[in-house]
Amino acid sequence: MLNLAQVETFVAVVEQGGFHEAARHLGVSQPTVTQHIKKLEADLVRPLIVRAHGSAGTTSHGAAFLPFARTLLRIAGRARAALDSRGLVIGASSNIGVYLLQPLVKAFAEALPDFGPVDLRIAGNPDIARRLEDSEVDIGLMEWWDDRPGFEAQVWREEPVVVIVPPDHPWAGRASVDKAELLAEPLIGGEPGTGTARLLERELGIAPEALKAGPQLGSTEAVKQAVRAGLGVSLTLESAVRDETASGALHALSVRERPLAKSLYAILADNLPAASPARAFGEFLRPAAPAGV
Amino acid sequence: MLNLAQVETFVAVVEQGGFHEAARHLGVSQPTVTQHIKKLEADLVRPLIVRAHGSAGTTSHGAAFLPFARTLLRIAGRARAALDSRGLVIGASSNIGVYLLQPLVKAFAEALPDFGPVDLRIAGNPDIARRLEDSEVDIGLMEWWDDRPGFEAQVWREEPVVVIVPPDHPWAGRASVDKAELLAEPLIGGEPGTGTARLLERELGIAPEALKAGPQLGSTEAVKQAVRAGLGVSLTLESAVRDETASGALHALSVRERPLAKSLYAILADNLPAASPARAFGEFLRPAAPAGV
DNA sequence: ACACGTTACGGCAACCGTAAGGATT
DNA sequence: AATCCTTACGGTTGCCGTAACGTGT
DSSP: OOBHHHHHHHHHHHHHTSHHHHHHHHTSOHHHHHHHHHHHHHHHTSOOEEEETTEEEEOHHHHHHHHHHHHHHHHHHHHHHHHHHHOEEEEEEHHIIIIISHHHHHHHHHHOGGGOOEEEEEEOHHHHHHHHHTTSSSEEEESOOOOOTTEEEEEEEEEEEEEEEOTTSGGGGOSEEOHHHHHHSOEEEOSTTSSHHHHHHHHHOOOGGGSOEEEEOSSHHHHHHHHHTTSOEEEEEGGGGHHHHHHTSSEEEEESSSOOEEEEEEEEETTOOTTOHHHHHHHHHTTOOOTTO | OOBHHHHHHHHHHHHHTSHHHHHHHHTSOHHHHHHHHHHHHHHHTSOOEEEETTEEEEOHHHHHHHHHHHHHHHHHHHHHHHHHHHOEEEEEEHHIIIIISHHHHHHHHHHOGGGOOEEEEEEOHHHHHHHHHTTSSSEEEESOOOOOTTEEEEEEEEEEEEEEEOTTSGGGGOSEEOHHHHHHSOEEEOSTTSSHHHHHHHHHOOOGGGSOEEEEOSSHHHHHHHHHTTSOEEEEEGGGGHHHHHHTSSEEEEESSSOOEEEEEEEEETTOOTTOHHHHHHHHHTTOOOTTO
16 A cells, blocks of 8 residues: 655655755655655556656656645645544533533633634533434533443533522522422423433432422523523522622522532543544643632 | 555445454454554544444544545555556667567566556667656667666677678678678668677777768668668678578578677666566566577 | 454564765766 | 765664453344
């Protein structure tokens, strides 16, 4: 099989008109150029270059080979460019993508531009999982992970989860509520697959059936509006409601028995090359600020 | 730079749907396939293949790379084919090409068809020398050689040279003439650059000026016709007049002082790869029948 | 147990750079 | 002498096959 490095050297010799210039142009030593040409000629079993003092030209075989050589290099370059231009595709679940990740994506793209453009795709958690399986995204930032094989998960953050109520709610002046109070209020559900139900069950021992379920809405934004409208209370990532708590549009409380926090995971296929953009982004996330910022 | 062997393995894995089948198809061991894919993924810094039990598929990166991979292999194959189809170009001086070489060319093409088609180009000796310099021919069969650098010469044959006279010539019944007799007859010249004058000077000590020169014709065929027409005698390769001496159209004599013979040379560029068609033909010529056949 | 792919390892060749050696101008 | 290419050589790396090892069916 042809060696493209040798082919590149051949083209350089022809274009630069000499071994010495070709070596300089390619950034290799000059004997390497000699060797490349010799190897290529041996491989093709044809002389390609006529060595004359001061001017290296092609033989008739070399002339016949030259257009193929240029084409091969062009295609190889395009292949690499096509992959590079795809850049890094990050998949993030809605809350993470909307409220947490965007500044980090920007910082990564600026700090390590060599990995090419960064594309952030926001979708529901189950959809991100599917896209990981299908290699549609290179790294997934999710609110749960089920340790399915073929992937490695790292806990990215432990993000606080708070109860939100409208400003005119009886709890509005308090810092926390207890489990019993929570069970008595209609609990508005947000996006499915975010693991909130699992969190309640694991941390507070609340079975899904025990809840007084309010409307099940599809997005965190919808939940916020519902809570403000007085349809019930809800649980969200603290970072998702920071603007509203600051402005007083919503009031956030912790749970007295146990401050809730949700683990956010970064998921990568476990066969990624060490220097891949996805791994680089995973490493970039590691020194992220501790939970709660 | 991309490694085309790895690219070929990648395509094989995709087409065969598995590492095992790809290895069998390529004729390599299965771990080699693993290694090729890993190296290629590391090189492109993207995962290309999704390893699943029973079915290997591409990642999105792999799918993007696949058409480039196929194109690269196709171009590489075409480049090789383009060079192979050029085959071997043999340059031969007129006498050699017309009277001696054709059966050998046929035998070579049949004995070693792997070297591709064989093209025989017949021209004058100086033109063959020029074509060798310009790499327009891969091997030259000539009647002289001046040991210019960059080429290797091997003596192919010592081919007898005879004096030819018409059947009604006074010498027609004899087997030889001597130098003095030769000098007295008009000597018809053939194709320039065949080294006949050099031969006379070296072997018989005849200076060019001492000759009673007849017309200088451009080709051996013209010389034969001139001799038959009685314009003079001439010197030719014995093999060039075998038909005519057999039919009685011409009579051939040797020179008494010293039987004349001309060295025929095979000339190759000295930088040819060992397995090149030109070298193969050169080797093919070596065991040729001894001079005089 | 079987089928598939990966890891480990050892031998061999490829590759590259430095240094020295022609050859030509 | 200067330029250009080739040869020689050693250290490193790449490459491939055999064998042993996971892993999922």
